[in-house]
Amino acid sequence: MRDSSIKRSLGVDLTRSLKESRVLLVGAGGIGCELLKNLVLTGFGEIHIIDLDTIDLSNLNRQFLFRHEHIKKPKALVAKEVAQKFRSDAKLEAYHANIMDDQFNVSWFESFNVVFNALDNIAARRHVNKMCLTANVPLIESGTTGFNGQVQVIQKSQTECYDCTPKQTPKSFPVCTIRSSPSQPIHCIVWAKSFLLPELFGNSDEEAPEVDNTENADNASEIADLRREALELKELRQSIGTEEAHQKVFDKVFRRDIMRLQGMTDMWKELEPPQPLDFAQLQEESASVASTISTQDQKVWTLGENFSVFRDSLNRLAHRLKQLQEKKLPDQDSPILIFDKDDVDTLDFVTATANLRAAIFHIEPKSKFDVKQMAGNIIPAIATTNAMTAGLCVLQSLKVFQNNLMQAKMIFLERSGARAINSDSLNPPHSDCPVCSPVVARVEIDPERATLEHLVHDVLQTELGYGEDLIVTIGDTLLYDQDFTDDLTKRLFDIGIKNESFVTVKDENEPDTRLDLELVIMTRNEPSSDDSKPATLQKMVEIPSKPKQPAQSPTDDAQKPEQPVHPSSDDATVTGKRKREGSNDEVEPSSHDAKRLASASVPDSNGIEAIVLDDDEEGAIMIDD
Ligand SMILES: Nc1ncnc2c1ncn2[C@@H]1O[C@H](COP(=O)(O)OP(=O)(O)OP(=O)(O)O)[C@@H](O)[C@H]1O
Numbered sequence: 001m002r003d004s005s006i007k008r009s010l011g012v013d014l015t016r017s018l019k020e021s022r023v024l025l026v027g028a029g030g031i032g033c034e035l036l037k038n039l040v041l042t043g044f045g046e047i048h049i050i051d052l053d054t055i056d057l058s059n060l061n062r063q064f065l066f067r068h069e070h071i072k073k074p075k076a077l078v079a080k081e082v083a084q085k086f087r088s089d090a091k092l093e094a095y096h097a098n099i100m101d102d103q104f105n106v107s108w109f110e111s112f113n114v115v116f117n118a119l120d121n122i123a124a125r126r127h128v129n130k131m132c133l134t135a136n137v138p139l140i141e142s143g144t145t146g147f148n149g150q151v152q153v154i155q156k157s158q159t160e161c162y163d164c165t166p167k168q169t170p171k172s173f174p175v176c177t178i179r180s181s182p183s184q185p186i187h188c189i190v191w192a193k194s195f196l197l198p199e200l201f202g203n204s205d206e207e208a209p210e211v212d213n214t215e216n217a218d219n220a221s222e223i224a225d226l227r228r229e230a231l232e233l234k235e236l237r238q239s240i241g242t243e244e245a246h247q248k249v250f251d252k253v254f255r256r257d258i259m260r261l262q263g264m265t266d267m268w269k270e271l272e273p274p275q276p277l278d279f280a281q282l283q284e285e286s287a288s289v290a291s292t293i294s295t296q297d298q299k300v301w302t303l304g305e306n307f308s309v310f311r312d313s314l315n316r317l318a319h320r321l322k323q324l325q326e327k328k329l330p331d332q333d334s335p336i337l338i339f340d341k342d343d344v345d346t347l348d349f350v351t352a353t354a355n356l357r358a359a360i361f362h363i364e365p366k367s368k369f370d371v372k373q374m375a376g377n378i379i380p381a382i383a384t385t386n387a388m389t390a391g392l393c394v395l396q397s398l399k400v401f402q403n404n405l406m407q408a409k410m411i412f413l414e415r416s417g418a419r420a421i422n423s424d425s426l427n428p429p430h431s432d433c434p435v436c437s438p439v440v441a442r443v444e445i446d447p448e449r450a451t452l453e454h455l456v457h458d459v460l461q462t463e464l465g466y467g468e469d470l471i472v473t474i475g476d477t478l479l480y481d482q483d484f485t486d487d488l489t490k491r492l493f494d495i496g497i498k499n500e501s502f503v504t505v506k507d508e509n510e511p512d513t514r515l516d517l518e519l520v521i522m523t524r525n526e527p528s529s530d531d532s533k534p535a536t537l538q539k540m541v542e543i544p545s546k547p548k549q550p551a552q553s554p555t556d557d558a559q560k561p562e563q564p565v566h567p568s569s570d571d572a573t574v575t576g577k578r579k580r581e582g583s584n585d586e587v588e589p590s591s592h593d594a595k596r597l598a599s600a601s602v603p604d605s606n607g608i609e610a611i612v613l614d615d616d617e618e619g620a621i622m623i624d625d
């Protein structure tokens with residue numbers, strides 16, 4: 001976009017703020033590539049991009065900054081290089097690194113006006129959320145799955161943070177369902193990917209996260225049997241690479257193990273018992289199968305075809321393993337092969353063996369394409385969802401730059417509802433959120449002299465007025481409480497507290513208990529003089545009391561805590577009252593007026609008429625002109 005067009009759309013003031021801004025983009029994948037293009041073309045002045053990964057063939061269909069010649073190159077560096085061509089005066093900085101590395105500390109985060117998350121995992125999202133809260137930098141969090149997308153604006157003390165609502169952990173299946181009584185295609189796929197493949201080619205001692213191995217009185221004997229079976233399979237590993245390997249594996253997992261299960265009649269009172277497969281019969285059926293069958297990934301293969309792909313992929317994997325073994329140096333660990341959705345040999349093996357197992361348990365088979373989605377835990381990434389989400393991220397960030405957090409929204413992209421784009425007001429922070437409810441304070445220490453006692457007595461008790469009853473922890477490790485004073489005389493550095501460590505302080509004083517306190521430890525650059533205190537608070541902070549839990553009225557019981565909260569239009573921060581159940585279309589008149597005003601053409605301080613982009617009442621994006 002030309003500068004003059006940007007100015008006309010955003011107004012002179014906002015355009016200038018963007019030009020002078022310094023923003024961080026975390027992740028240069030599906031959303032990240034789109035977002036970087038938007039940021040550059042909208043005129044953001046300085047953009048830092050970080051991504052730990054290199055470019056893969058499977059990224060090219062939607063991560064449009066990348067081309068075939070970029071495969072194996074760092075995403076962040078290529079993204080910077082390509083986006084620079086859109087606007088030569090944009091200042092871009094790229095890091096091929098993990099955002100969780102220590103070098104990206106609170107002070108570094110503080111140097112940005114806004115941070116954009118375009119990540120694909122909870123751990124990194126949580127980390128950036130915490131860093132932004134501590135550095136008091138607004139965060140625009142985003143994510144997509146298939147046709148669904150979400151954008152959330154997070155600002156310390158004013159909105160919900162990423163961790164205010166619990167996040168779903170990936171689904172796991174009980175070990176007995178996977179190993180003895182599958183009833184869905186996914187059970188057979190998890191068995192092939194997380195049990196059979198690792199037993200034959202991988203690290204079978206590692207527990208797969210999607211298999212729940214918890215033992216209890218009901219499944220103890222079954223688990224003992226399964227251990228024995230696994231041991232037999234391990235022995236079979238020796239035969240891998242020989243002519244008869246596929247028959248040995250087949251006879252064990254698709255015949256003998258199944259006959260044992262069949263014999264457990266109690267299990268099959270309600271269900272149809274499993275039927276072992278016959279090697280000779282399938283050998284015959286597969287004789288006429290074309291050798292190209294495994295390339296037909298949208299077709300659901302017949303039993304004979306699955307048998308053929310099983311035999312063929314087992315040979316391919318065995319050959320690869322042998323080659324790796326031959327190259328292995330004496331001091332290296334034994335080579336292994338692990339599942340990767342983009343590794344055709346492992347995907348063929350998992351598809352074929354999952355389908356053979358599905359036939360045994362009377363479960364519908366799946367195409368290789370479907371198995372790839374299910375085994376890779378992937379919901380297909382859709383380029384247009386990413387593009388729309390990235391656009392919405394920028395629109396939301398404009399409100400932050402306009403100091404207009406009241407107008408910022410939680411945005412949802414959906415395919416199923418009446419509208420593609422829906423919005424909701426931002427919720428205030430949850431008072432019991434372990435991440436954003438603590439008060440943050442900084443403590444400067446002289447690393448040579450400061451002990452835990454200096455922290456507890458000088459800073460917490462003398463400066464901040466804590467009583468005797470407090471608990472000090474770092475991560476999950478207890479540093480101090482009234483009954484544990486062993487480390488008091490030790491130097492902070494010697495008990496694992498370094499520059500930018502987070503130390504949590506909990507007040508145990510009843511009844512007037514203060515909110516939790518998060519201390520960020522900052523080491524002094526210059527050694528301090530001997531008569532100065534080794535640990536001091538950088539700036540005094542107020543630590544309010546914990547809010548008392550209100551007595552619940554009967555009507556409160558009907559309200560779920562997750563329900564959205566409307567901001568009241570005249571509040572400085574996002575606080576407000578709960579929306580009534582089923583009142584999605586309810587509009588507050590005062591906020592309505594505010595929105596109409598914001599979306600009208602208004603002359604800015606230079607008299608230029610700005611066309612302001614905004615959400616309308618219904619959640620759609622509107623451009624007034
Ligand atoms: N801790 C981290 N530090 C830096 N970048 C990260 C971190 N965790 C994830 N990322 C990056 O975030 C991006 C997320 O993008 P996306 O969701 O499109 O995933 P992808 O790995 O590119 O694609 P897919 O998983 O669908 O094959 C990836 O490029 C990934 O490397």
Ligand SMILES: [Zn+2]
Nearest residue numbers: 161164433436
């Ligand atoms: Zn929170």
